[in-house]
């Protein structure tokens with residue numbers, strides 16, 4: 479910053495000493511501690527000396543009050559959390575880059591409590607002996623899925639890795655070529671298989687795999703047959719895949735288990751809420767799968783976790799594997815997971831209580847009214863350079879759940895009204911929205927910046943509106 483033309487210039491000798499400044503910074507010292515304030519004041523004074531040498535230092539920049547305020551803003555800027563709350567108006571409800579599922583209130587309270595007080599994480603309260611952290615949730619998981627046993631690890635990628643290593647190390651795992659998926663963030667079935675020490679045996683073709691393909695691949699070194707949910711794409715046209723039931727039947731004839739990586743994994747039939755159809759974990763078990771793995775923070779609506787359910791003997795083997803210790807979940811995850819699972823015991827109330835499901839099932843009329851209410855406010859904040867409309871659009875579930883299904887939604891559509899290329903103007907606006915105190919993340923498509931309101935619930939609306947005035951100018 480240069481000196482304003484009319485201000486008197488100042489020299490290096492006019493710069494106050496750090497001791498004197500520190501004397502007038504008592505409240506900063508109380509808040510940040512003496513050594514940190516001293517460091518920041520020294521930095522600030524060094525900057526001033528550089529400006530003085532270049533003849534760019536104005537005398538009125540040296541008032542103590544002004545310097546202290548600069549130090550305060552440097553300190554608070556440095557302390558601003560890197561992980562910040564944002565508004566997810568992308569239309570993707572389970573947005574992996576924005577942290578996927580939001581936790582319901584019951585889970586939030588349980589996590590706070592687990593952070594504040596010691597808990598029986600691995601402590602059997604009835605015997606006073608050492609317990610197993612899986613005991614906290616395995617009954618619930620079995621009740622909700624019909625499985626014999628269950629265990630939990632850090633995420634579904636970890637669940638697949640652990641399962642493959644525990645049951646398939648140095649042996650062969652048969653998978654259809656149509657299911658060798660890559661999930662975002664470099665999770666690829668062939669790579670995980672290799673890291674787990676299992677040899678992948680691919681069968682069928684990209685678009686068609688038959689039961690005979692699986693049967694022909696079974697040999698003396700086969701450990702299991704595996705099916706993987708095609709989470710983020712769909713093969714259409716001339717296609718054939720073999721369902722879990724048939725694969726499991728073929729496996730059983732050879733005395734082999736069948737594993738299914740369900741990806742998102744739902745515990746209840748979503749069609750009862752008008753959502754697309756997806757096989758539940760229970761149906762997958764009933765169809766004959768011996769092990770099913772799925773994520774905690776996708777459709778399930780809980781914390782990041784990888785859940786493994788299935789046959790008791792296989793789960794036992796999985797739990798004994800040393801990788802289990804390396805991939806285990808912490809107490810905060812378990813604290814959050816238990817109440818989320820418990821909500822599934824009351825399906826009629828789930829769409830109200832489970833945040834993910836509440837967002838996925840928000841009534842269209844709600845979102846439309848909200849969009850129409852917000853439209854004039856955003857229009858006023860943006861001025862004449864943009865036009866804002868309340869318009870229908872489509873949301874996605876996200877995180878690989880039902881990738882081709884779209885949910886009718888409502889939102890704000892912002893278009894550039896002035897001259898010049900609309901793309902540039904929209905990108906500029908998008909970055910201004912991201913620079914707000916609570917960043918707003920939308921999406922640009924077809925020369926329009928879309929702000930999908932599905933994930934802006936009533937309780938967050940006033941915070942959203944309050945910061946819009948900062949967009950002025």
Ligand SMILES: *Cc1c(COP(=O)(O)O)cnc(C)c1O
Pocket residue numbers: 633634635636638659661665706707708709739740741742772773774783784877878
């Ligand atoms: C999402 C997904 C994974 C990875 O799950 P994370 O919980 O993100 O580790 C693995 N397999 C499938 C089929 C998935 O959809």
